[in-house]
Amino acid sequence: MKTYNLAFKYRIYPNETQANIINQTFGCTRLVYNRFLAQRKELYEAEKKSVTYNTQSKELVPLKNELPFLKEVDSIALQQALKNLEIAYKNFFQKRASFPKFKSKKSSRKSYSTNCVNNSIRIENSFLKLPKIGLVKIKLHRQIPQNYAIKSATISQEPNGTYYVSILTEFEKDIKEVPSDNNIVGLDFAMSELFVSSDNQRAHYPRFFRKLETKLAKAQRDLSRKVKFSQNWNKAKLKVAKIHNLIKNSRKDFLHKLSHELVTKYNAIILEDLNMKGMSQGLNFGKSVADNGWGMFTTMLQYKSIFLGKQVIKIDKWFPSSKTCSFCGSVKTKLALSERVYKCDECGSQIDRDLNASINIREVGRTLLAY
Numbered sequence: 001m002k003t004y005n006l007a008f009k010y011r012i013y014p015n016e017t018q019a020n021i022i023n024q025t026f027g028c029t030r031l032v033y034n035r036f037l038a039q040r041k042e043l044y045e046a047e048k049k050s051v052t053y054n055t056q057s058k059e060l061v062p063l064k065n066e067l068p069f070l071k072e073v074d075s076i077a078l079q080q081a082l083k084n085l086e087i088a089y090k091n092f093f094q095k096r097a098s099f100p101k102f103k104s105k106k107s108s109r110k111s112y113s114t115n116c117v118n119n120s121i122r123i124e125n126s127f128l129k130l131p132k133i134g135l136v137k138i139k140l141h142r143q144i145p146q147n148y149a150i151k152s153a154t155i156s157q158e159p160n161g162t163y164y165v166s167i168l169t170e171f172e173k174d175i176k177e178v179p180s181d182n183n184i185v186g187l188d189f190a191m192s193e194l195f196v197s198s199d200n201q202r203a204h205y206p207r208f209f210r211k212l213e214t215k216l217a218k219a220q221r222d223l224s225r226k227v228k229f230s231q232n233w234n235k236a237k238l239k240v241a242k243i244h245n246l247i248k249n250s251r252k253d254f255l256h257k258l259s260h261e262l263v264t265k266y267n268a269i270i271l272e273d274l275n276m277k278g279m280s281q282g283l284n285f286g287k288s289v290a291d292n293g294w295g296m297f298t299t300m301l302q303y304k305s306i307f308l309g310k311q312v313i314k315i316d317k318w319f320p321s322s323k324t325c326s327f328c329g330s331v332k333t334k335l336a337l338s339e340r341v342y343k344c345d346e347c348g349s350q351i352d353r354d355l356n357a358s359i360n361i362r363e364v365g366r367t368l369l370a371y
């Protein structure tokens, strides 16, 4: 028997009071992170040596006394914020990342994590019990099997205001593990095609899917021309909702087939751990990034591969997969988004930008698999 982890993500619907506490916790965890970062930064600049920290909950006591409102929120979430800082520090000192940055209210991802202690996080019918928040309404589109133990929960809010929870579970199972045997593929996230693989496969969304999107756009235009709350408006609204649902379901079907195909074909799949919100803001892609199904797709790849004894490895998002030449390994300092072909100044190679990135991702994964 071996222990495996699997995460389940759900939409949650906190009431006003609960949303207030959740937002307060976002703020408090950010404050703890920034306060300790400031302290450590000062220390680092004074001594310039690599200090790694083993955070302990007692470190928080003086800050809590200074700022009593910190005592109102989930204390484990505050400790978790310190842990995250510790990880950011390790990544910096082990040269995997730049120096940790301060989190800002505007540009940082709104989320906090908390651990399950004595059944403190649990599902009760259509509600999720969270420490300090109580029972929050949850949309359980997928059941967590009974023999899976809940380890932690990450509560987040999207820029459009909706709330989600990602529940990390642990379970034991006898799965025969498949060695990678160099049957490895790298996937580079692509805006329009979902991904480009290191074997130059592209996840072409089926044509009917594009047709549905055109249909949806037309239905939305029709709706906008109707008098609000009139009978015709109601009809048009229903039509929009129907097409939405059709798109959602056909996307899901398509992603199921595609993920099945990949986990059957390859023994190990390597992808980048993208922060979707960071991406959609940074690159101005807006809504479509979150909509193109990448998150759902990677979740499917993960759980499907676990049960086949295969591996999905997420590599650090700060790895410069696009800027590195997959032939000679030299790294460009600048690469504009408009440059669709990677031209290496060192060795003169030319290769499709996304294909180059996916090969780099596969190679990083290969080194990780060797351990």
Ligand SMILES: [Zn+2]
Pocket: 325, 326, 327, 328, 329, 330, 344, 345, 346, 347, 348, 349
């Ligand atoms: Zn090169």
